[in-house]
Each structure stands twice: as C-alpha cells, then as structure tokens.
Amino acid sequence: MNYKIKDLSLANDGKKQIEWAEMHMPTLLEIRKRFEAEKPLKGVNISAVLHVTKETAALVKTLKMGGAEVALAASNPLSTQDEVAAALVTEGISVFAWRGESESEYYNNIESIVKIHEPHIVMDDGADLHAFVHEKMSSELKVFGGTEETTTGVIRLRAMEKQGVLKYPVIAVNNAYTKYLFDNRYGTGQSAIDGIIRATNILLAGKVAVVAGYGWVGRGIANRLRGLGARVIVTEVDPIRALEAVMDGFDVMPISEASRIGDIFVTATGNTKVIRVEHMLNMKNGAILANAGHFNVEIDVKGLKESAVSVRNIRPYVDEYVLQNGKKIYLLAEGRLVNLAAAEGHPSEVMDMSFANQALAVEYLVKNKGKLQNKVYNMPIELDYEVARIKLKSIGVQIDELTEEQKGYLEQWKSGT
Ligand code: NAD
Ligand code: SAH
Secondary structure, eight states, X not given: OOOBOSOXXXXXXXXXXXXXXXXXXXXXXHHHHHHHHXXXXXXXXXXXXXXXXXXXXXXXXXXXXXXXXXXXXXXXXXXXXXXXXXXXHHTTOEEEOOTTXXXXXXXXXXXXXXXXXXXXXXXXXXXXXXXXXXXXXXSSOOOOEEEEOSHHHHHHHHHHHHTTOOOSOEEEGGGSHHHIIIIIIIIHHHHHHHHHHHHHOOOOTTOXXXXXXXXXXXXXXXXXXXXXXXXXXXXXXXXXXXXXXXXXXXXXXXXXXXXXXXXXXXXXXXXXXXXXXXXXXXXXXXXXXXXXXSTTTTBTHHXXXXXXXXXXXXXXXXXXEEOTTSOEEEEEGGGSBHHHHTSOSSOHHHHHHHHHHHHHHHHHHHHTTTTSOSSEEEOOHHHHHHHHHHHHHHTTOOOOOOOHHHHHHHHOXXXXX
C-alpha cells in the first residue's frame, strides 16, 4: 500500500478545497505552468513533511507536474485536512497522514515516506524529517538537497551545520523575504486569531491579550489582536525586540507579571516552557492559553497535565484544566499550533508566496546538484525577487523602474549636495 490516510472517499471534497486554494495562489500557478512545459524535476524523488492542507496540495501537484515523484507526511499530528489527503492520493501522491495521529504514528508516517522511494530531495517544516534522515538512514544516502519551511527548522539545521553533521545542502525557504515577512507575520497574524475564535468564539475586544515573543510571528499576532480591540502585552527576552514592541505601542513586561493580568495568552517564540505551571497558578480563573509557535513545547502541557486536579474537553480544541488552587485554565488545541489545528492554517494568498519559494528552491537544488556545500543557504535573492514580481503582477500592482540616471547616481560616490 503506497498510502495511509483516513478515508479515500473524501477525495471529491478535497479536490474542491484544493481548487479553492489554487484560485488564490496565482504565483505558484504561474510557476506550475512553466514546470509543466519544462519538466525541470524529471526523475527527482521528493520526500516532504508539511502540513497536509489544501495549500500544500497545490504545491505537491506543482512538483509532480514538474516531473517529480512526491511522498508526503504531516508536519503536525493535528493539522492534516483528511479530505485533502484523500484527493492527493487520487492524484498519485503517496500520502501518509491523518488528523489526530498519535506521536508514534507521526514518526511511523515520516519513516514511510523515506522508505517508499529513495529520496533525492527532502522538504521539511520543523526539521523532524531532516533529523530522521540524518539519524536513522544509512550513509549511502541519495539525498542531494533539502529545503526548510519554518524558523525553528532553520535554527536546527544551522545547529547541524555548526556541528559538522549536515549531510546535504539545505535552502532556508523561511528566510526568503517573500516568506517570513508575509507568512510568519500576516499569515500567522490572521490564522492564529482565526483558530482562537473558531475554538472559543470569545470576544477579543476589551480583553487583555499576552503575546510571548515579538519576532515575525509575534508581531503579526500582536498587531492583529490590537486591531480587534484587545489590550496587548508583549513578553520578550531580546532587548532590541522588546524595545521595538514598546515603541510600537505595546506594554512589555516579564511573563511572571503578565500572567497575573492576561485573559488570553499566545506563545510565538519557538522556545520551550515559556509558560510554565508557576505562571498558570498566577492566572485569572478562565484564562485561555494558545500556542502559535512551535510543536507543543512552548506551553508546558506536560507540567499542566501532571499538576492539574482534573481535565475535561469542553468543545473541539478546548480543554479545561482545574488547577490545585481551584482555578480553571483553558488550553487550546492541546498546546499545538492553534492556527493549523483549530483553523485551516494560513490563507492561500500567503502560502502562495511561501510555496512559490519552495518550488523554486527545489528547482535551484536540481540545477545546482553537486555544486553546493553541505551548508544552510538562504534563498537566492533573485528567486525572492521573482516571487515578489509574479505576485505583484497577479494582484495588478505596478511599480516604478530606476532610470539610467538614477542607476548611475546610486553607483557613484563623488557628487555631494
Ligand atoms: P523569531 O526568531 O523572529 O521570533 C521569536 C522571538 O521569540 C524572538 O524575538 C525571541 O527573542 C523571542 N523569545 C525566545 N524565547 C522567549 C521567551 N522565553 N519569552 C519571550 N520571548 C522569547 O521567529 P518567528 O519567525 O517569529 O517564529 C516563531 C516560531 O513560530 C518558530 O517556532 C516558527 O517556526 C513558528 N512559526 C509558526 C507559524 C504558524 O503557522 N503557526 C508560522 C511561522 C513560524
Ligand atoms: N511543524 C512544526 C513547525 C511549525 S509550522 C509544528 O507543527 O509545530 C509553521 C509553518 O506552517 C509555517 O512556516 C508556515 O509556512 C506553515 N503553514 C502555515 N499555514 C499553512 C498552510 N495553510 N498550509 C501549509 N503550511 C502552512
């Protein structure tokens, strides 16, 4: 069996979802048109671990139309859209993913997509697949390149490079301007709030919202929460980012203080145990906790489970924990990414750019096979510009061009005032 999914009979629904995504992904579709004609990925096996969403389906179809064979597993046990997984199987993609898979099933599925074919390119979101390939696969690896979709994955790959253990070149797709400025900031800014609202249906206006981390994701969430009328507090460990948050008009304070006044907490740090039981014990009765950063580690879910007196599910993606002090705390989506579990992840318009970068990064790795070192490379800037140009064209926005005089002016240094 070259797939393992929830229910193949959901394929028709999935096809319609994918069509809806593609309608909003003109950049990727433009690249797909060229891939279909040129087949730049002919003979290339790609093993990919990404959220199995309608947007990922649009990417995977593009890679296949470019000539690649693709096997796909989920990058999060709670994010798979089962109807999309089914539709992809009918398109000839080997999918191993279903919503609600256990942790061991998650890793088994990752294993399946590297066993089903000999991967040449490894595409990942969070570096679990890169780690698996490095730790569990033999030395005669056929992989000649990899890509990485998200901040934490890039951090892990850089650690592998530093330790001298990275076995193939990796393109940090996350670090493209046309990725993180839009996906991490505006994508998560909207979809994390979408997840919180779908899960809870609470009113955000007038609430005190605490955002942990003022990176690209945190900035997006803090700004969108403010736009909905919440009073937003930011917590940080980086003095420059904390200062930026202050000058953007947010209150900044340690989590130990913020935990006493927040109604809703959203983590976006990529770090572990940012909200711990000691903070939860400070919280107001009814406080809501959500994570939009990485895996299920930012909120200390394990500590919460161990110290809670009781737990019950209240509604989908909302679990009520009664603490030893009698207060009730509500954890969304088991502390996993609230935007992908309780909602549908980023809107297609944003993933259009992220996945256009993924497609171009794979093509770049194929074109430069054997020429790159075993390092983490940033997305080549000319490809980043290409994505921006196609996106602008697709939304009907024109910009100016430098005149010859302006080009010359910018290249010289002698003309004073
Ligand atoms: P970033 O590096 O730009 O920002 C992270 C910020 O968190 C930094 O400013 C850092 O100083 C801060 N931080 C670290 N530890 C902290 C702590 N204990 N308390 C408070 N702040 C702390 O990264 P980013 O691009 O914003 O991504 C953040 C996380 O979100 C990463 O794990 C990334 O992979 C993930 N991500 C999730 C989504 C999604 O769809 N939910 C989208 C993009 C990125
Ligand atoms: N796999 C880890 C890492 C964070 S995921 C985890 O699940 O915790 C964060 C990534 O999800 C982002 O970089 C973003 O590009 C991707 N993402 C967000 N919305 C998506 C969507 N609709 N489809 C596919 N990927 C999406």
